[in-house]
Amino acid sequence: MNTAAGRIDWTRRHMPLLAQMRVRFESSKPFDGMTMGFRIHLEPKTAVLMETLLAGGASIQAIGNQGTTQFDTVEFLTEAGATIIEKPGETKADIEANLDTLAALRPQIVLDNGAELIVRCLDNGTPPMGATEETTSGAFLLREQFEGRVGFPVIVINDSPLKAIVENKHAVGESTMDEIVRTTNVSLHRKRVVVFGYGWCGRGIAQYGRDRGADITVVDIDPIKALEAAMDGFNTASADEAASLGQIFITATGRPGVIPYERMEMMQDGAILVNVGHVDTEIDIPGLHSNTDRVEVKSSITQHDMPSGRTLFVLADGQMANLAVEGGRGNSIESMDLGFTLQALSLELLATNPSSLPKGPQPVPDSINKWIATTMLEIMNGAS
Numbered sequence: 001m002n003t004a005a006g007r008i009d010w011t012r013r014h015m016p017l018l019a020q021m022r023v024r025f026e027s028s029k030p031f032d033g034m035t036m037g038f039r040i041h042l043e044p045k046t047a048v049l050m051e052t053l054l055a056g057g058a059s060i061q062a063i064g065n066q067g068t069t070q071f072d073t074v075e076f077l078t079e080a081g082a083t084i085i086e087k088p089g090e091t092k093a094d095i096e097a098n099l100d101t102l103a104a105l106r107p108q109i110v111l112d113n114g115a116e117l118i119v120r121c122l123d124n125g126t127p128p129m130g131a132t133e134e135t136t137s138g139a140f141l142l143r144e145q146f147e148g149r150v151g152f153p154v155i156v157i158n159d160s161p162l163k164a165i166v167e168n169k170h171a172v173g174e175s176t177m178d179e180i181v182r183t184t185n186v187s188l189h190r191k192r193v194v195v196f197g198y199g200w201c202g203r204g205i206a207q208y209g210r211d212r213g214a215d216i217t218v219v220d221i222d223p224i225k226a227l228e229a230a231m232d233g234f235n236t237a238s239a240d241e242a243a244s245l246g247q248i249f250i251t252a253t254g255r256p257g258v259i260p261y262e263r264m265e266m267m268q269d270g271a272i273l274v275n276v277g278h279v280d281t282e283i284d285i286p287g288l289h290s291n292t293d294r295v296e297v298k299s300s301i302t303q304h305d306m307p308s309g310r311t312l313f314v315l316a317d318g319q320m321a322n323l324a325v326e327g328g329r330g331n332s333i334e335s336m337d338l339g340f341t342l343q344a345l346s347l348e349l350l351a352t353n354p355s356s357l358p359k360g361p362q363p364v365p366d367s368i369n370k371w372i373a374t375t376m377l378e379i380m381n382g383a384s
């Protein structure tokens, strides 16, 4: 038996919304005859999503995001009928080449996590009928750098208020604190934790950190968000003020360069740096590597002796720590059941009625949000 099969079975049992989607797709086959370019973390929760799309008739060509692919899950998915292009041990350059390969297959439907695949499909002679983009960072890329260039509908899953509340706030908050404590084995009680970004993820991280006894300081470049953090009872500070007072730093902004190397030089001996934003450029890891040696002290923790004589520690080399630390489980299954049902229903709409949607990035239609919220409440209340 495949070593991932038990984990995937456990996961499937806790995804009742996707189970409903599967029954629906098995009879309606919305993706029959379509090639779907699928680019998202390849682990048990996405495996259940992929099974659901395969049940809807999709022919899936897939790769993961760097650093989070579980290869026994890949084996399972291959047996289930998907084609996974990624191989173990691939570098950033290999991942770029895989993205090119996937775009060159001219998928009719794209599911992306970071928008790098969507961007590569923009100039395809036959562009996709439509795409979904999972992340805030990917949506920034499409709305800023590629503004006006996206000639097909892209439903931004992250724009759904449901995903923001259930996944970004509650699940990221909970899983970030779980994985920090599990990986470091360090208690959070009275630790001075600095959270960069008080968006949906930052709010959850601050809340779950406080629940575990940490003393939270929030840094947000938007004064309205900083005021909200203060009204919620958290300390606020500028990035430079916070640099010298924190013991644990967590970035959750979706923007690069949030902790540049110069800011690391202000930090106290023993500070721990963690990123949970989608891009691994929030913390200046290249700057750290060019000024210090990288010594692995413990699984997923690296030590960096600074020229100042102080030592800093980084989790998962600055990759999205709640998933990328060794054994990282990411967000709760239930939150991903909701997020992936947003995906499934959005992909169904793109495949069956793309002309009903405008071109370019747009939020999940409200009818989908309302159906999922109603059904999830029914499930929580034991009625479904």
Ligand SMILES: NC(=O)c1ccc[n+]([C@@H]2O[C@H](COP(=O)([O-])OP(=O)(O)OC[C@H]3O[C@@H](n4cnc5c(N)ncnc54)[C@H](O)[C@@H]3O)[C@@H](O)[C@H]2O)c1
Pocket (backbone or CB within 6 Å): 135, 136, 137, 138, 167, 168, 172, 196, 197, 198, 199, 200, 201, 202, 219, 220, 221, 222, 225, 252, 253, 254, 255, 257, 258, 276, 277, 278, 279, 320, 321, 322, 323, 330, 331
């Ligand atoms: N780890 C996970 O499981 C997971 C899950 C969902 C989203 N994400 C990622 O987390 C990141 C944040 O998502 P979100 O939904 O909270 O976004 P958001 O847009 O709601 O919030 C981002 C916040 O960061 C602030 N910000 C931007 N630049 C900053 C800077 N230099 N310093 C301080 N604050 C800054 C913004 O003002 C904003 O308040 C994104 O990259 C998203 O893709 C990760």
